[in-house]
Amino acid sequence: MTAAPTTKPAEKPAESPAAGPARKRPGASRVWLGALPLLVFAGVCFGLPVGALLYGALTRDDPATGATAVTGEHLQRSLQGPYLTSLVGSVQLSALTAVIGTLLGVLIAQAVVTARGGALRNAVLTASGVLANFGGIPLAFAFVATLGISGVVTRLGRLDSLGWNLYSFTGLAVIYLYFLVPLMVLVIIPALDGLRPQWREAAQNAGATSWQFWRHVGVPVLAPSLLGGFVLLFGSAFAAHATAAALVGGSVPLVTLKIADALSGNVLVGQENVALALSLDMIVIAGLVMAVYLPLQRRSSRWLH
Amino acid sequence: MAALTPTASAAPETAPRRAPGGAPARGRRRPRVWRGAVLALAGIYFVVPLLSSFVFTVHIPNQGFSFAAYTGILSADGFVRSLLLSLGLAAATIVLALLLAVPALVAVRLGAPRLRPVVEIVCMMPLVVPPIALVTGLTTVLRWGPDHLSRTPLYQTFLAVQNESFPVILVLAYTVLALPFVYRSLDAGLRAIDVPTLVEAARNCGASRLQVLWRVILPNLRSSLAGASFLTLALVLGEYTIASLLGFRPFAVWIVSVSGAEARMSVAVSLLSLLITWALLLALSRAGTRAVAATPAPPAPSVPGKE
Numbered sequence: 245m246t247a248a249p250t251t252k253p254a255e256k257p258a259e260s261p262a263a264g265p266a267r268k269r270p271g272a273s274r275v276w277l278g279a280l281p282l283l284v285f286a287g288v289c290f291g292l293p294v295g296a297l298l299y300g301a302l303t304r305d306d307p308a309t310g311a312t313a314v315t316g317e318h319l320q321r322s323l324q325g326p327y328l329t330s331l332v333g334s335v336q337l338s339a340l341t342a343v344i345g346t347l348l349g350v351l352i353a354q355a356v357v358t359a360r361g362g363a364l365r366n367a368v369l370t371a372s373g374v375l376a377n378f379g380g381i382p383l384a385f386a387f388v389a390t391l392g393i394s395g396v397v398t399r400l401g402r403l404d405s406l407g408w409n410l411y412s413f414t415g416l417a418v419i420y421l422y423f424l425v426p427l428m429v430l431v432i433i434p435a436l437d438g439l440r441p442q443w444r445e446a447a448q449n450a451g452a453t454s455w456q457f458w459r460h461v462g463v464p465v466l467a468p469s470l471l472g473g474f475v476l477l478f479g480s481a482f483a484a485h486a487t488a489a490a491l492v493g494g495s496v497p498l499v500t501l502k503i504a505d506a507l508s509g510n511v512l513v514g515q516e517n518v519a520l521a522l523s524l525d526m527i528v529i530a531g532l533v534m535a536v537y538l539p540l541q542r543r544s545s546r547w548l549h
Numbered sequence: 550m551a552a553l554t555p556t557a558s559a560a561p562e563t564a565p566r567r568a569p570g571g572a573p574a575r576g577r578r579r580p581r582v583w584r585g586a587v588l589a590l591a592g593i594y595f596v597v598p599l600l601s602s603f604v605f606t607v608h609i610p611n612q613g614f615s616f617a618a619y620t621g622i623l624s625a626d627g628f629v630r631s632l633l634l635s636l637g638l639a640a641a642t643i644v645l646a647l648l649l650a651v652p653a654l655v656a657v658r659l660g661a662p663r664l665r666p667v668v669e670i671v672c673m674m675p676l677v678v679p680p681i682a683l684v685t686g687l688t689t690v691l692r693w694g695p696d697h698l699s700r701t702p703l704y705q706t707f708l709a710v711q712n713e714s715f716p717v718i719l720v721l722a723y724t725v726l727a728l729p730f731v732y733r734s735l736d737a738g739l740r741a742i743d744v745p746t747l748v749e750a751a752r753n754c755g756a757s758r759l760q761v762l763w764r765v766i767l768p769n770l771r772s773s774l775a776g777a778s779f780l781t782l783a784l785v786l787g788e789y790t791i792a793s794l795l796g797f798r799p800f801a802v803w804i805v806s807v808s809g810a811e812a813r814m815s816v817a818v819s820l821l822s823l824l825i826t827w828a829l830l831l832a833l834s835r836a837g838t839r840a841v842a843a844t845p846a847p848p849a850p851s852v853p854g855k856e
Contacts, residue, residue, distance in 0.1 A: 275659045275661055278655060278656030279652070279653040281652065282653035286671045289721045290675060290725045293683060293686025293690050294682075296690045296693075297685055297686035352588065359588075370830065371595070380787045382820070382822050385819040386598045386599065386601075386820065388816065389602040389604075389816040390601035390605070396601035396604045422594075479676075483680065486789035490808070507794050520689065523681065523682035523686070524682075530677050530678065530679055
């Protein structure tokens with residue numbers, strides 16, 4: 245519902261300048277009607293659930309009187325005890341995997357960009373495109389077969405005697421990197437391409453060392469893309485649910501698992517509102533992530549394209 | 550792609566100059582070793598799980614090799630039903646998402662430029678809401694049905710969208726999730742063509758509005774339409790969170806449910822689904838030169854769909 249009303253004021257003034265002097269077409273003023281189904285759909289199928297989520301997270305029904313009152317109680321509870329632990333666990337896992345994913349992704353992308361073979365580049369790009377989308381259930385089972393209790397690599401390397409456990413924080417981090425690193429490669433390759441060889445030449449002609457070039461030219465120009473990529477990885481890991489659900493069940497505290505538990509009634513009745521509040525917490529964090537990412541992406545495209 | 554060409558053509562020209570410039574012998578050899586090591590390690594990390602999955606499915610310790618995990622898939626209980634359900638949901642989602650997005654994006658370019666940021670924000674909003682948060686909102690809304698609306702005709706609608714054999718509610722939710730992908734893909738395609746001029750030319754030649762859309766705009770968008778459809782297909786086939794929490798049983802949910810009793814088969818099906826996705830992506834990138842440029846686009850919007 246949030247989307248539909250906001251568009252109303254925008255539509256009206258849009259008609260007249262659109263039909264303006266340069267392009268006068270019969271019926272052009274009604275062209276915006278084409279966007280109406282999309283806006284209505286988004287209002288009903290996206291705005292309504294999100295609105296219901298907000299409403300449920302912020303209000304409480306009094307069972308005796310049936311009256312509804314605004315309350316911060318659910319939000320407060322979602323930031324305490326095991327719920328807080330799960331939020332912190334999710335943020336930690338996402339931050340850790342995003343840092344490692346960013347570093348590894350940049351290393352691989354740089355190796356691909358500096359190599360001169362077009363075939364290698366295409367192969368890496370295609371593979372990254374596939375692997376970055378290889379999340380969810382199939383990924384979890386591929387890793388169960390590899391590093392699970394009776395996984396092939398676990399048996400070959402006798403990893404279990406070394407204390408390896410896939411169904412843990414570390415195990416999840418290893419799995420998440422499987423789609424985060426390719427994602428970073430895809431995000432950062434255009435940025436690395438944008439570093440013109442001429443800039444390096446100019447720096448060398450001015451007597452700069454390789455280190456000085458990266459310190460004063462390369463990294464500052466790449467910074468928005470790097471940070472943008474990091475944030476994208478963070479958001480991706482933070483929203484992930486299926487992999488963890490198929491794998492660890494409840495042994496690693498993650499906010500998505502807690503929400504799923506509360507929704508499917510695996511905990512005490514009456515926790516639904518806490519699930520809504522937890523979802524709201526997630527939206528706030530993901531919103532912050534996007535608020536950082538989108539401007540950064542715009543800024544980096546100004547430099548690099 | 551336009552940005553790449555000058556860089557690529559500049560590279561051979563600058564390469565010989567760089568070598569004599571910096572540390573000559575070391576500067577040439579070291580990056581090559583470093584590059585090889587990085588790529589080799591990355592290759593191992595990304596190939597080993599795939600290889601191990603395959604070995605896991607065909608080799609049983611102490612018993613030897615067997616392809617039973619693969620031959621048993623087709624006859625497995627629920628496999629065909631869940632796969633058909635997923636494919637049906639994917640087809641419906643693709644049709645709905647394109648029907649909503651194409652007219653909106655074309656309209657925004659033609660006559661309502663002020664609506665453009667609104668449409669962009671509406672299409673990008675699902676990026677901010679993780680699927681699990683969307684499904685909590687959806688369950689809340691769906692609960693209104695029995696709670697408040699049981700005497701109104703709306704209640705029938707609530708029941709109909711949750712029909713077990715074809716859950717429309719999943720199509721609606723998946724369309725929401727797919728909007729960012731579809732928007733980016735179509736936006737990139739539309740940016741490459743001058744929509745107002747094309748439409749004006751076609752209209753001057755006497756084409757009706759529908760003819761313009763069908764015979765002029767859509768053919769020019771073929772590769773972005775294919776890209777958007779492919780991404781949506783991949784998203785719907787792999788989606789687990791929403792379907793499982795709403796209690797439906799499409800493909801991804803089926804794999805999980807079968808994993809307890811038939812671990813090998815669940816891995817085999819996972820591996821096959823990866824190979825199919827790979828084949829689809831390759832086919833897409835071969836489909837047209839413009840589609841190749843669009844290939845890097847998929848992952849960026851995959852943020853929220855990632856599970």
